[in-house]
Amino acid sequence: MSEPGPSDKQGRKKGWPRGKKRTLKIKDVNAPKLPMSGYMLFLNDHREQVRAANPGATFSDMTRLLANAWQAAPQEEKQQYMEAAQQQKERYSRELIKYQQTDAYRAFSEQVKAKGGSVVVSGSGGGGGGSSRAARHDKENEKEARAPPPPAPDQDTAVLEIPIFTETFLTHNREREAELRQLRRANTEFEEQNATLQKHIDNMKEAVERLESETEQQRGQNSALQQHLDQLRALLSERFAAVPLPGCPEPLTPDTVDVYLAKLHALILERPQENQALVATVRDIVHRLEHQ
Structure with missing residues (x-):
């Protein structure tokens, strides 16, 4: 068997480790829309106004300007957004309870159980002959077929094992990046609230x-x-x-x-x-x- 070339070695070094698997949460597209925080509602209402006033602002500049606008907003206006966010949370709780009684939710649960018990796709590996890889793949499939199925996952913890650099993997990355941006925005909101409270404390002192x-x-x-x-x-x-x-x-x-x-x-x-x-x-x- 020939020695692997430099390109093969580089591919092995930078590629996903052989045998290691990536996981993906299954997203229920029929589930109720998640609620937004008061800060996020404020950003949605003021983003275009701030962008129009600062046409050359970068993403970081926009984040800073919107955070400053939230900081400078009157407490009465902030309270209105907080109340709207609370209404969304109550709406989400009602819709989620109602959705969990539907056929769509039961069908999604069955889909999670089916995929969690049978879909197993390994990450990409290094060199070697095609017949050897096919043989190893057949043996792995036989081993998985003989193994008992894992317990059915819940809606919030269900995962799929997917190969890297596929459309599913890229979609998964985009969803995680969106979640990360939302977490960053929530963290900014909490920091602004903490700064406001600290200012009130200093004034009270x-x-x-x-x-x-x-x-x-x-x-x-x-x-x-x-x-x-x-x-x-x-x-x-x-x-x-x-x-x-x-x-x-x-x-x-x-x-x-x-x-x-x-x-x-x-x-x-x-x-x-x-x-x-x-x-x-x-x-x-x-x-x-x-x-x-």
């Missing part, structure tokens, strides 16, 4: 620190005012102690001076003509207080 500082200042002002009020009550009780009023406790103290002044005010307003002497005494005391 600054507000708390500012309120604590203002509260401390207010406590100091209240303490000074309370001290001034106590001094004023003591002075008034001392000056008005020689002006007794009917119904007021004696002696006049800082604790009772508020009641005394309230009754004095009411007495002067009710009968000013009868209490002219009292009014003159009060004016004299207040006048002396103003000049101290």
Whole structure:
């Protein structure tokens, strides 16, 4: 048997390892459409507007601009998209339950069982004669035929083993790339939400620190005012102690001076003509207080 040439060795080196198999999830085309997140709904509504405003933007630029637009959007607008996404999730749950009761779902389940139990296609191998490869292939088929079938896979875990660089393999790659893009978009959404929440937390911390500082200042002002009020009550009780009023406790103290002044005010307003002497005494005391 001839030695393999350089092209054969290079093919073996770069090709898929012999005996190793690629897997593919079976996609149910009749299943309900998956729901989208609030961020994805926002992107769908604003993508064309951002593209029109930035005609030369690359894919990365578009991703960044849309993420910034989501970040700058008002919370009320974001909440509308979040509610729409929640409605889609509820819709998907209802449609999925209803779909699982249909003949199409049962037929798909039977298809998954059939393919999972019989379809086995190995990856491409290296050199060797055609008859040898055919013989090995026949032996592998006989071995698979004698082996017991594997357990039937579920809808979400069913796989098919496919050869590389076929149309099925390329379709599989495109689907995985689409899923990867969706995951990246979801990750961007979560990062934007985390950044927004962190900004709110920082703002709340600054507000708390500012309120604590203002509260401390207010406590100091209240303490000074309370001290001034106590001094004023003591002075008034001392000056008005020689002006007794009917119904007021004696002696006049800082604790009772508020009641005394309230009754004095009411007495002067009710009968000013009868209490002219009292009014003159009060004016004299207040006048002396103003000049101290």
